[in-house]
Amino acid sequence: QSMLTQPPSVSAAPGHKVTISCSGTSSNIENNYVSWYQQFPGTAPKLLIYEDNKRPSGIPDRFSGSKSGTSATLAITGLRTGDEADYYCATWDSSLSAQWVFGGGTKLTVL
Amino acid sequence: QLQLQESGPGLVKPSETLSLTCAISGDSITSPSYYWGWIRQPPGRGLEWIGKIYHSGATYYNSSLESRVTMSVDTSRNHFSLRLSSLTAADTAVYYCARLFGWNYVSTWGQGTLVIVSS
Numbered sequence: 220q221s222m223l224t225q226p227p228s229v230s231a232a233p234g235h236k237v238t239i240s241c242s243g244t245s246s247n248i249e250n251n252y253v254s255w256y257q258q259f260p261g262t263a264p265k266l267l268i269y270e271d272n273k274r275p276s277g278i279p280d281r282f283s284g285s286k287s288g289t290s291a292t293l294a295i296t297g298l299r300t301g302d303e304a305d306y307y308c309a310t311w312d313s314s315l316s317a318q319w320v321f322g323g324g325t326k327l328t329v330l
Numbered sequence: 331q332l333q334l335q336e337s338g339p340g341l342v343k344p345s346e347t348l349s350l351t352c353a354i355s356g357d358s359i360t361s362p363s364y365y366w367g368w369i370r371q372p373p374g375r376g377l378e379w380i381g382k383i384y385h386s387g388a389t390y391y392n393s394s395l396e397s398r399v400t401m402s403v404d405t406s407r408n409h410f411s412l413r414l415s416s417l418t419a420a421d422t423a424v425y426y427c428a429r430l431f432g433w434n435y436v437s438t439w440g441q442g443t444l445v446i447v448s449s
Contacts, residue, residue: 221376254435256377263426263442264377269435307377311433316393319367319379319433 222247223308223322230328235298239325241291241308247320251311253291255284258305258324267306268293300329332356334427334440341446347415348445352427354408360385364437365430366403366410370423371442378423382430383410417447 224242231237241253253271256264266275268284271291283294291308308322338350352366359366367382381391383401391399400413414421424442431437 252434256436263439264436265439266435266437269431269437275437309377309379309436317390317433318392319382319430321377321379324376 221323222312222320223310225306225308225322225325227323228326228328230330231298232330233298233300236294236296237298237327238295239293239306239308239327241293241322243289243291243310243312243320244314245289246314247289247310247312248286248291249289251313253284253286253308253310255282255291255293256307256309258307264307295327298329303327303329332429332438334429334438336425336427336440336443338425338443338445340444341448342417343449344418344447346417347413348417348421348447350412350425350427350443350445352410352412352440354410354429357429359403359405359408359410363431365390365432367428367430367436368401368412369426369428369436369439370421371426372420372423380412380414380425419447421445422447 255268257267258264271286272284281297285292305324307324312320333355335353365382368380383389398415403410424444426442427440428436429438
C-alpha cells in the first residue's frame with residue numbers, strides 16, 4: 220500500500236477539466252516538494268510538475284500543480300484524448316528513514 | 331541531451347542476484363546537483379523507488395529493500411549500478427534508472443529494462 224493515496228481512476232470529456240488528488244501526511248507532502256509524472260503504456264514516466272507547481276520546459280500550461288497541507292492536486296484543463304495516461308505523484312518521506320515515495324497512480328480516461 | 335540506458339539480464343533465477351548498469355550520456359555522473367537512482371514497476375502496477383546514489387558514493391535505499399540492495403558508481407566510465415540479491419518472483423518488474431534533483435524530483439528517466447525472475 221502506497222504512503223501517498225491517489226484515486227485509481229478519473230475521467231472527463233474532451234475540453235473539460237479534471238483534477239487528480241494525492242493525499243499524504245506531515246512527514247511527506249506537507250513538508251516536502253511534490254512532483255507529478257505522466258506515463259503512457261509501455262513507456263517510461265515523464266516529469267510533468269516539480270516542486271509542487273513548476274512545469275519543465277515543453278509542458279503546456281494546461282497542466283498545473285498545487286498543494287495545501289497534506290494534499291496535492293494535479294489539474295489538467297482543456298482535456299485531449301492524448302492526455303489519456305497514468306499519473307503519479309511523488310515526494311520525499313522523512314519519517315524514520317529518508318526515502319522517496321510514489322502514489323499508487325491514477326488512470327485518466329478522456330471519454 | 332541527457333540519455334540514460336539500462337543494461338543487464340532479462341531473466342534471472344530465484345535466489346540469485348540481479349546486476350544492472352545505467353550508462354549516462356550527455357551529462358557527467360559528477361554533476362553536483364544530481365543524484366542517480368533506480369525505480370521499478372511490476373507489470374500492471376505502480377512505481378517503487380529502490381534507492382539513489384551520489385557520485386561520492388553516498389547512498390539512500392528504500393527501507394523495505396535495504397537488506398538486499400547495493401548501489402555503486404563508476405566515475406571513470408560515467409555509469410552507475412544496482413545489485414539486488416535473493417531474488418523472488420515479486421522482484422519481476424521493469425527497472426528504470428534515473429537522474430534525481432536532490433530529494434525534489436526525478437528529472438530524467440531511462441527507457442527501462444524488463445527483468446523476469448523465474449526458474
